[in-house]
Amino acid sequence: MQGTVTDTQTPSTQQNRTTLLHTTEYDTCAPDLESDQNGHETALESSFPDSHSVFSEFVSLEVLKRDTTVSSDSSVSSDFFDDSVDHLILVLKHDNIKNMKQFLRTRFWMVDHEIRESLWLNLCRHLHKADGDIYEEMVTELFPDENIKDVALPGFIDQNNLTPYFLTNDGVHQAAKILAVIINMNPDITYCPPVFSLSCLFLHYMNSNECFNCLYGLLRSKDINYLMQTRVAWDASKYVMKDLTKKYAKSAYVHMIRQCSNIESIFERWIWWIFSDLPFEYIVKIIDCFLLEGVKVLYRVGLAILITFAKHNGRRNSREVVGSNLGVTIKLFCDKMPININKLLKVAFGIRGLTRKEIKKLQVKNEMYVNSKSHIANHEISRVGSNHSVHGVPLSRSFSGPIILQHVGTSILNVEMIHLIWGWLPPRLAVCQPFLLYTSEEHGTSLRTLYSKIEDKTQTIIIIKTTRGEIFGAFCSAPWEERKSSNKNLSYFGTGETFLFSLQPCKRKYDWVGIIQEGIPKTANMFLAGDNSVMTIGGGNGEAIQLDENLVHCRSEKCDTFQNEPLCSYKDFTCQVVEVYGFE
Numbered sequence: 001m002q003g004t005v006t007d008t009q010t011p012s013t014q015q016n017r018t019t020l021l022h023t024t025e026y027d028t029c030a031p032d033l034e035s036d037q038n039g040h041e042t043a044l045e046s047s048f049p050d051s052h053s054v055f056s057e058f059v060s061l062e063v064l065k066r067d068t069t070v071s072s073d074s075s076v077s078s079d080f081f082d083d084s085v086d087h088l089i090l091v092l093k094h095d096n097i098k099n100m101k102q103f104l105r106t107r108f109w110m111v112d113h114e115i116r117e118s119l120w121l122n123l124c125r126h127l128h129k130a131d132g133d134i135y136e137e138m139v140t141e142l143f144p145d146e147n148i149k150d151v152a153l154p155g156f157i158d159q160n161n162l163t164p165y166f167l168t169n170d171g172v173h174q175a176a177k178i179l180a181v182i183i184n185m186n187p188d189i190t191y192c193p194p195v196f197s198l199s200c201l202f203l204h205y206m207n208s209n210e211c212f213n214c215l216y217g218l219l220r221s222k223d224i225n226y227l228m229q230t231r232v233a234w235d236a237s238k239y240v241m242k243d244l245t246k247k248y249a250k251s252a253y254v255h256m257i258r259q260c261s262n263i264e265s266i267f268e269r270w271i272w273w274i275f276s277d278l279p280f281e282y283i284v285k286i287i288d289c290f291l292l293e294g295v296k297v298l299y300r301v302g303l304a305i306l307i308t309f310a311k312h313n314g315r316r317n318s319r320e321v322v323g324s325n326l327g328v329t330i331k332l333f334c335d336k337m338p339i340n341i342n343k344l345l346k347v348a349f350g351i352r353g354l355t356r357k358e359i360k361k362l363q364v365k366n367e368m369y370v371n372s373k374s375h376i377a378n379h380e381i382s383r384v385g386s387n388h389s390v391h392g393v394p395l396s397r398s399f400s401g402p403i404i405l406q407h408v409g410t411s412i413l414n415v416e417m418i419h420l421i422w423g424w425l426p427p428r429l430a431v432c433q434p435f436l437l438y439t440s441e442e443h444g445t446s447l448r449t450l451y452s453k454i455e456d457k458t459q460t461i462i463i464i465k466t467t468r469g470e471i472f473g474a475f476c477s478a479p480w481e482e483r484k485s486s487n488k489n490l491s492y493f494g495t496g497e498t499f500l501f502s503l504q505p506c507k508r509k510y511d512w513v514g515i516i517q518e519g520i521p522k523t524a525n526m527f528l529a530g531d532n533s534v535m536t537i538g539g540g541n542g543e544a545i546q547l548d549e550n551l552v553h554c555r556s557e558k559c560d561t562f563q564n565e566p567l568c569s570y571k572d573f574t575c576q577v578v579e580v581y582g583f584e
Helices: 061-067 085-094 098-106 119-128 136-140 170-187 194-202 206-219 231-248 249-261 262-277 280-291 295-314 328-334 343-347 356-371 375-384 415-424 447-454 480-484
Strands: 033-035 041-043 432-437 458-467 469-475 499-504 509-512 528-531 534-537 543-548 573-584
Touching: 085 098, 085 119, 098 280, 119 206, 119 280, 119 528, 136 170, 136 206, 170 194, 170 206, 194 206, 194 262, 194 280, 206 432, 231 249, 231 262, 231 295, 249 262, 249 295, 262 280, 262 295, 262 328, 280 295, 280 343, 295 343, 295 356, 415 469, 415 499, 432 447, 447 534, 447 573, 458 543, 469 543, 480 528
Parallel strands: none
Antiparallel strands: 033 041, 432 573, 458 469, 458 573, 469 499, 499 509, 528 534, 534 543
16 A cells, blocks of 8 residues: 655654763874763854755754754864865776775764765765766656645555655655656666665655656666665665674674564664654765665664674663664664764774675675465465556556567477576566577587677576486576686576576476575585686585586586586586577
8 A cells, every 4th residue: 555645744853852962082083072961061152143954945954953963164174174065076086996985984073064065966876876866857747736635645665664864855856756757767676775764864865866767766776776676676685684693793683582582573673773763964975985885884873783782782771671662773773873973974984894795795695585385475466466656657667467588599408497497586577588698509618708609698597408318407697708807717606596497308406405404514605607718507515507718528427516416427428419598
C-alpha cells in the first residue's frame, strides 16, 4: 500500500533535542566550546544569518534551529584547515581519492556552515556527473497540474520509516515528486527505503532539480555501491551487518547475545540507527563521507554505534538492561549519543581491515542465502508483480512469468538444458536473453581468442562438451578482464555467485561452499583465475575446471571452493566444443 504526502502533514521535528558536544585533546576539528552554568561543555550558541542562509526554501528554519545544534561560520576554526569552497573544488580537481577521503573524514563543518551550500552538490557532480535538466521535463509530463495537492509515495519506500527531518510541507511534496520521477525512469528499483531519507537531506541544501540529479547519480553508480535497490539485497544487508559485527566488534556482539535471544531481529533496523535515530548533525556529517565512499561508510558507522553502545552499557549495572527490549535500547542510545560525531567517526574509521571487497562478498553470499528461502522469493514476486501509479502514471514495472528463451545457436545444449541453467541463475539475470559470445567451432581453440571475445562481459556462462560426450560448465560472476588487475601472473577474482553445473550424464549444480558453511578456509574463496596459458574455475586442493591454451589438455577435480565431484568421468579431458554466453 502506498503512502501519500498531503498538505495536512506537519514538518518533521526530528527528535526534540540539543546535542551536547564533548571534546578531548585530539578533537582539533570540533567546534569551539564553552561551559554552561552546570559546568557542561556545549556548542556556542548562534543564530542563522538574517541576510543569507545555506538552507533551501524547503527547510523550516525555526524548527531546525530549535531542535538541532547549529553554529555561525566563526565557530569552525579556519586556522587549522582552509575549508573554503575554492579549496573543495581544488581537492576534487586533483581527483585523488586518498586526498578526498582525508579531506572529508577530517573536516567537521556544522550543519549551517557556508560550505554546505555546495558541498554535496559539488561531490555528486564531480563523482557521478550529476547534472542536467531532465527532471523539469519529467515533472511537467507526470504532473501537468502544477497545483496538485497530493503525491503518492512509490512502493519501494518503507512506510514505517519516513524521515522528512526539517522540511516544510512543500519540501516533503518536492521529495515525493522527485521519487515519482526516479521510479518512472528506473522501474527496476523494487525496494530502496533510504532513498526517501536522502532526498529529504539533499533538499536541505539543494533545489529539486539538483536533488534529483544527485540521487539519480548515486542510484546508477556502477563503480561504488551506494543504495540497495531490491528487497533481497535489503534483507541480506542485516546478515552482512551481523557478520561484520562478529568479526570487527566481537565484544559488542557478545554483549548483544547475552541480552537478546533473537540477535537477527536487532540488525533489522541497522540502517535506521543512522538515518532515523542519530541526531541530525551526525547524519549530515556521515553523508559527507558516504557520497565519496559509498555504503561502506554506513557499515562502519553501524559498527561504531555498536562498539560505543557496548562500552557505555558495560559501565552500567547489567541488571538495568537485561530483559529490556534491546532494539529500543539501541534506538534510545543513538538518540542520546554520548559522544560527538568526530569521536564516533574516529571509532568508525579506526576499524582496521574492513574493505569494500569484503562487504561485496558478504552481500553476495547473504543474498544467495535469502534467495534460498522460498517465502522471501514468493513475497518478492507477489510484491513487485502489482502495478502502482501516481495519478495514473505507472511507477513500478517488473518482469513476471517464465521467460521465453530465443534460439541461441548452440550445438551443445537442448531446450531442457537451457531452461535448467536459467533456473539456476541469479534472479536479475534469469530475465535476460542469452547471446553466444564464443564457440570453438567457429572461433578456433585458442584460449587467447576465447578471452578476447568474452573478457569485457560482466557475467558469462561457459559450456564444455568433452570428446567423451560429457557436458558441464560454470556461471562466472565477474568479467574475465579482472585477471589482468593483479601484478601476479595468476591471481583469483570473482564472487560467491559463481557456481558449477553438470548436465550430462547427470544434472547437478554446485554452489559456493560459503553459502552454507561458516569458517571456510581461504582457499574456498578461489573463484576465477586465468592468463594466456590457462583458465581456471574453482581452486584449493584442486581445480574444478582448468582449460589449457589450446583446449586440449584440460582437467576437472574436486576443489575447496565448491566441494564438487570431478565434472567428468576421468579427471583429464579434451574439449570437443566450448561455448560461452553473455546476457542482454
